[in-house]
Amino acid sequence: MAALFLGLNVNAARMDMVDVSNNNGYMSTAEYVSMRNEFGVKAVTVKISEGGTYKDPYAASNIANVQAAGLYVNGYHFARYATKAQATAEADFAGRTAKAAGLPIGAVLATDVEAEEQNNQSKATNDRNNAAFMQEIQKFGYRADIYTSGSWANNKMTIKRKTGWVAGYPFVPAGKQWYTNNNAWQWSGSAHFRISYGGFDVSQLYTDYYTAGQKSTVKPTNKNAVKANNHATNKHIYKAAASAxxxxxxxxxxxxxxxxxxxxxxxxxxxxxxxxxxxxxxxxxxxxxxxxxxxxxxxxxxxxxxxxxxxxxxxxxxxxxxTHTYYTVKSGDSWWTIAQRNGLSMTTLASQNGKSIYTTIYPGQRLVVR
CATH class of the missing domain: 2.30.30.40 (SH3 Domains)
Known part of the structure; x- marks a missing residue:
């Protein structure tokens, strides 16, 4: 046990960057300030779009509130492309959507490549499509990168050294850091912040790529809280993994x-x-x-x-x-609030009711929640 906590202190993963999307609901400036001051977050990467038609409804408010909190802001697009033409079209859509939402020029606009469309392609095809997306996105003044899982990196697609944002968890703090040759490592999808609801994806940065190509100037106001919260998060995630x-x-x-x-x-x-x-x-x-x-x-x-x-x-x-359990929609409800209340993802809740998360729901409507 002593060795475990020694490793935890030495190798604890940092919460340098958080990514947010419509799944997190509305996020206030105060929440981002707390992430910065109490947890050491330097940058936030906001979901911008998905495929060729979906625009994240919270992108504009997230970008504005992240900037108001003094954090670096970036964006990502959830890829659905399977061909070069589709990749170029999605990049054009993502770039226009990012500009409309206020993503500043010079920010990273990464392609999130993890869907079934890419799983069905060869490595060469994925490489070609990703290159087309990134080339097109740079025309809008954004810097490009690829997000994917550790099991896909250099298997389903090429992720070169000093590029890439790679996910791999659960993190075992007694072990060495992962993906140190890349820009960033997403090490948990269930981190918690003091005044924010639910679990968040958190990443450690190894380069300055996601902090606008310069050494981060974001300074937390409570360094003791950052240290304690970072330690507690690592310990919690390790214990959850070890006890499984x-x-x-x-x-x-x-x-x-x-x-x-x-x-x-x-x-x-x-x-x-x-x-x-x-x-x-x-x-x-x-x-x-x-x-x-x-x-x-x-x-x-x-x-x-x-x-x-x-x-x-x-x-x-x-x-x-x-048998099913039903929930009656009330005024002010959304797919997100109902899903969170019942321990479901929005996609699951919508799918089991024969709908999508873009379908409008109305007060009085009955939804299957169990």
Whole structure:
């Protein structure tokens, strides 16, 4: 145990950068100030767009409030492209959307490459498409980069030294840092901040690329709080990972929504397949890890892993014939507030009701939440 805490002090990952999107809801300037002063956050990367049509509704307010808090601001686009032409079109859409939302010239506008569209392509095709996106995005005055998972980096696409923002967790603080040759390492998807609701993606920066190409001038006002909060976050995430144990769970389920089948117990693991609603799934083990409850599905060539819901054990799939629990929409409700209240992702909540997160909901409407 002494060695563990020695490693924690020496190798603790920093919360240099946070990324936010519509999934986090409205974020105030005060929240970003707290992140800076109490947790040592230097930069925030804001979701701008997805595919060729979706504009994050919170992008403009996030950009303005991050800047008001004195932090560096960047953006990212969730890629859906599968061809060079689509990549160029999405970059054009992302660039125009970023400008309209107020993302300053010179900021990074990264392409987030982790979707099934890219999983179905060769490495050469992904490299070609990513290069097309980044070349086009620079025409808007933004600097380009690629975000992807550790399992995809240099497997599904090339991530060169001194480039890239790579996700890989859970972080084990007694071990060495990961992806030190890249711009940034996202080491947790479940960090918590004092006055902000829910879990956040946090990253450690190894270069100055995400701080406007210059040494960061962001200074926290409470260095003791930064040190203590950083230590507590690392310790919490390590303990959650270390305490996770597989338990036997031989069950047969019928999916009530489509679910990603992954190669490992992480949302950053490569995608094996997307199992559609109605699929019968037989599992043999379960574990709570990385903020999700996972089950293991034996396959002819090994195992597949499905995230069934957050650590509260709320399931994204149910046994055949299970009854549903409904929620009646009230004035002021949104997909996000209802999903958070019921321990679901917005996508899951919408999908299990046969809708998308862009569908308008109305007071009095009944939604399936269990």
């Amino acid at each position: 144990k597989w338990v036997k769970e031989k069950k047969t389920y019928t999916l009530k929504t489509s679910i990603n089948l992954r190669a490992g117990v992480s949302t950053s693991s490569s995608l094996l397949a997307i199992l559609p609603a109605g699929t019968t799934v037989k599992t043999d083990h379960a574990i709570i890890q990385g903020g999700y409850r996972w089950v293991r599905q034996p396959r002819f060539n090994g195992y597949g892993y499905l995230a069934t819901g957050p650590a509260s054990n709320t399931l994204e799939y149910v046994k055949s014939g299970a």
